Structures are given as C-alpha cells and as structure tokens.
Amino acid sequence: MAGAVACMEEDSIPLHLQSFKLKPVTLKFQDIVYRVKMDLEAGRSVGWWSFAKKLEKERNTSENIILNGISGMVCPGEILAILGHSGSGKTSLLNVLGGRVDAKLSGTVRINGKPFVKPMKRMIGFVTQDDVLYPHLTVRETLLYAAILRLPKTLSRNDKEEQVESIIQELGLSKCRNTMIGGGISGGERKRVSIGHELLLNPSLLLLDEPTSGLDSTTAYRTMCVLQKLASTTRRTIVITIHQPSSRLYHMFHKLILLSHGNSIYFGQPSQALDYFSSIGFSPAFAVNPADFLLDLTNGIVSSVSECGSGNQVEVQEVESSVKQSLVEAYHIYLASDLKAQINIDQSVDSQSTPKYYCRKWTTSWFQQFWVLLERSMKLRRRCNSFDGQRIFQVLSASILAGLLWWHSSIHRIHDQVGLLFFFSVFWGYLPTMDAIFTSPEESVMLVKERSSGMYRLSSYLVARAAGDLPMELILPTLFVTLSYWMGGLKSEGTTFFLTLLVTLYNVVVSQSMGVALGAAIRDAKQAAAFASVTVMTFLLLGGYYIQTVPPFIAWLKYVSIHYHVYKLLLGVQYTEENIHDYCKNNITCRVSDLHPNSTKPANLLFDVVALGIMLVAYRLIAYVLLRRQKITQFY
Secondary structure, eight states: OTTOOOOOGGGOOOOOOOSSOOOOOOEEEEEEEEEEEEESSTTOOOOSSHHHHHHHHHHSEEEEEEEEEEEEEEOTTOEEEEEEOTTSSHHHHHHHHTTOOOSEEEEEEEETTEEOOGGGGGGEEEEOSSOOOOTTSBHHHHHHHHHHHHSOTTSOHHHHHHHHHHHHHHTTOGGGTTSBTTSSOOHHHHHHHHHHHHHTTOOSEEEEESTTTTOOHHHHHHHHHHHHHHHHHHOOEEEEEESSOOHHHHTTOSEEEEEETTEEEEEEOGGGHHHHHHHTTOOOSSOOOHHHHHHHHHTTOOTTTOSTTOSOHHHHHHHHHHHHHHHHHHHHHHTHHHHHHHHTSOOGGGGOOOOGGGGSSOSSOHHHHHHHHHHHHHHHHHHTGGGOHHHHHHHHHHHHHHHHHTTTOOGGGHHHHHHHHHHHHHHHHHHHHHHHHHHHHHHHHHHHHHHHTTOSOHHHHHHHHHHHHHHHHHHHHHHHHHHHHHHTTOOOOHHHHHHHHHHHHHHHHHHHHHHHHHHHHOOSHHHHHHHHHHHHHHHHHTSSSSOSOOOHHHHGGGGGOHHHHHHHHHHHHHOOHHHHHHHHTTOTTOOHHHHOTTTTSHHHHHHHHHHHHHHHHHHHHHHHHHHHHSOGGGGO
C-alpha cells in the first residue's frame, strides 16, 4: 500500500477463515442524496379536519439535506475512510451504504455491479460506534451465540465453534476469551470483540463507524492494523468513518472521502489530498497532521481566519462559508466528472455472483433460534441482578412484615384476611411491571443491533425471553407467598395454598407482560415508569377492595384491571360460598359479600382466568407489533 505504515509484529495473527469462501466485493455509490423531514413546531396543535392537518403538517415541516450528491467507490482489499467534522454526514453515509436507512433517499448503491437489495445485508458486517455487547457474557460466549445464530445451518455446531476459535486467534483475544465483557476487558478488546461479532459471517464488505473512537493512540493503531490485515490478506472491502485520525492512521487508508456539511469536497488517495488542495489555493501554513488540516477545511477554516480571536465573528463566519462553498465548487469542477467516469467503468469483479446462502432470509430455523436465545437468556438471568442481595432483601422484608402484621389471622378477622389477599395482588402486580419496564430499554439496543444483522426473528426472541424469565421471576414470588401465607393464618389446606400460589404466579406473568408492552411502547424508562405508575394505580383503585360502587361511565375499566381479576380469584380460592354466607349473615363488619357477591362461583372464577389469559396474550402481541413496527435503523 502506498504510504502505509507497517504494523507491529505482535499483531501478525494468521487467518483461518475457511468455513466458506469469501466473495470479493466492489462497492460503488453515486449521487447519494439523503433527506430527513424536520418538525419546525413540534407539539403545536393541528386542525380537526384531515385537510387542515395536512396543511398544518406541510407548513411546519421542512426537509433537511443530510447528504447532497455523494459518490465514491472502493474495491476488494481496500480501506475507504470517510472523514469529516461532527455533523458532516459520515455516519449517515455509512448507514446508507449498509442498507440501514429507510428515509427519503435517492442515488444508487451497487455491490458487484448489482443494485443493493435487502438480502445483501447478510454479506455486510456493520460495527457501530458504541460497542453494544452483553456485559454478563464472556468473550467466547458472545461470539459463540452469534456464530450459532448467524452462520449457515449447513455448518455443524463444531464447525461454528472452530470458526469462533479462529476469530479469537485472529483478533488476539485469547487472553481474555473467558473474561466477561463487563468485567475487566479493555476498550480495545471490546472493539475487537465487536469486530469479531461481524467477522463470524466472513463478510465481504465490512463497515465500521468510528472504530478508533475513545481509544488511545496505540490501541487505535493496533485496531487499524487488524483492519489493514483483514483488507490485504483476505481481500475484504472495508469502509470506516473516522473523526480525527493521527498521521500514521491517516496513511493506512487507500481512499478518502472528505465531507463538509453533507457535501463531498474530496475523493481520492489520502497521499494526494494535500497536493490537490494546494493546487486550488489551500495549503497548510506550517507542517501539520494532514487529517487536522483537512478537518479545518471541512469547517471552512484556513490560516487567514484560524487565529483565535482575530476578526469580527460575523466576518469570520462569512469567510468560512465562502471557503466551504468554493471547496464544493472545486470538487465538482476538478474531481466529480472523473470519479463518475471511473464508477461507470465495468470491472471483472462486477460480474461475480452473490453467494447463495446470503440470499436466504434466515440462516437458522425458528426453533433453533428459540433454543439458543432461551439458553442465552437463562444464562444472563443467572448472572444478572435477578437474585442480587437488594432484591432478595426487598422481597423477604415485605413477606415477613406482611406475615407479622397479619399474624395468625382467622375467619373471625375476615376483613384483615381480605386485605392480605389484596396485598398479594398489588405487590406482585407492581413489582414485575416495573422490573420489565426498566429491563426493556437495556435490552432494546442489543435487540436492535441483532435484528439489523438478521440474526433471528423477533417472535423467537420474545418467546425465548418470556420463557427464560419464568424460572428466575417465579422463585421469589413462591418464597414470598410461602412465608406470608402461613404466617398470616390463611386457610390451612395444602390445596388452597397451592391454588393461591398459582394465582399469584399468574399475576406475575400477566403483570410482566404489561410491563414489556409499556417498555416497547415508551422507549424512555422514566416516562414508561411514570405512565405505569398511573396505570397500576388506576387498576388498584378498581380492584374491588377500596370502592364497590363505581359510576357506570367508568365502571367498565375494572374489566381491564389485573388486580380486579386476581383479587376475585384469590377470594374464590380462599373462601367458599357457604362459609362466606354463614359468617357474613349476622356480621355487619363483613365486606366480602359486598365486594364480590359472586366471586366464589366457579363460572365467575373461570371468567377471571380467561380474562387474565386474554390480557397475557394481548400484551405480548402489543409488544410484538410495536417492536415490529419500530425502524431498527433509528438507533444508528
């Protein structure tokens, strides 16, 4: 490579990717224009009629051009760097090239001469700027689960394990292979794990967003050495965005795109960039890192206006705007036509076909995805905070306190017993809801990343998550009911205790489903928690314990209250129609018959069981639909 810096010997790691043949890729993109609608008056009320709404929307929205006619190309074995200031459109261009943009887009993106289509995303590795990884999995586990889900089902599990081992060796991760991601690996190692996650599929095209961001110069250099080897040894096509590379990183690139506010001002070899800008009148006043000088140019800064505090601020801005405009014009005069001519030249590599397995929608079956995700989910729950000391203390304290407050109550204290049963429904309705809400945003980023890579179906993920949560989420409620039930003096029959426990666990599952739906509907955890608090409070008031005579216009809400149905079931399990009637006949303090006069009849209990079952399914379906409709590209 011209001008390239040789990498250090300790990074000379052999490549063993032979599970399936890598197909060289030539990436060409021409006249890419990317527009995003911006809301100018967010929150302003609109008219009642659809026509008025349309006019209001058109008046208060404007199109912001993120990319304006960007063109370029990169061949097998080359590294293309996208350089520019913050907000120049680097990440947006990378998302366009990776097929992760669904907004208003024009221009062409071609892989090996063929228009980009969705199945081609499986031949692309995409490494985001943030290392989105599960902190409670080891390096090997992270790569192994990804390999099982992403690699073709024609490969056996042993083949996939060998692929993981080769990646670990290739990226120099052997020393930390059994270390948890969140428990002691360095920033550079995390970045290499993210790269390895994408290399598992042996992608022909590798896209990386700020791979050196947050790394010190030495670690950034080593990371670039890995990428340089991937390009030169395996003839991969690599595109990266980078903000401010050091001079030795700058000379490791084969091609360079320089962006300024969505416009291209240079495309070509990095070694020729300074000569080009000197030829149009922009030269550094002194020896400087080429990347620093180019970044100044993208902001319209030249030596005449770069001195701190020099000149009027308005005048400086006018000069900078003029510089940027002249750079864009010079690009279209001197570079654009030659670049487009080069893009349109047919190359032999363009005639190569896309590998067949890349065109499959899923590399594994639904059940394979389910079992792998279930195994991973249960492992994460065991290592996560499902059984941390604070949670156990919270549940044990509440159960012991309830048992002491209701110590050996009896049928003669029926109102107190009813209060204990209602406490069961409230406590194990609120806690699972909040846990699910605060867990959803933490997992959503990982879900978006994995779905965008086509690792698994959303349905298999949701079912596996629900099944994986059950063992961990039901142990503490069982312990709670066991302590509180016998301390509270409730009916001392094994069958009654068992049914009470089942109803409580049923409550946990349904409430957790509501939390998952709320977490999917409201992405911000604090907002979701606030909305959930109001919802749970409404359900609590309509549960049948605090008020019996509800105005007809709002009484229907009780049928969507989880507490209403759970409370009725707990009463029906604990008391029979006969003993309620005998005790309440001459006891003016008895309120059970007033609360739910028909709560102990089998037909009514069956209605409550079915109603909760409908809620369970409905909340899960709502979560699925909401997550399905979410644009997975919005997080990148």
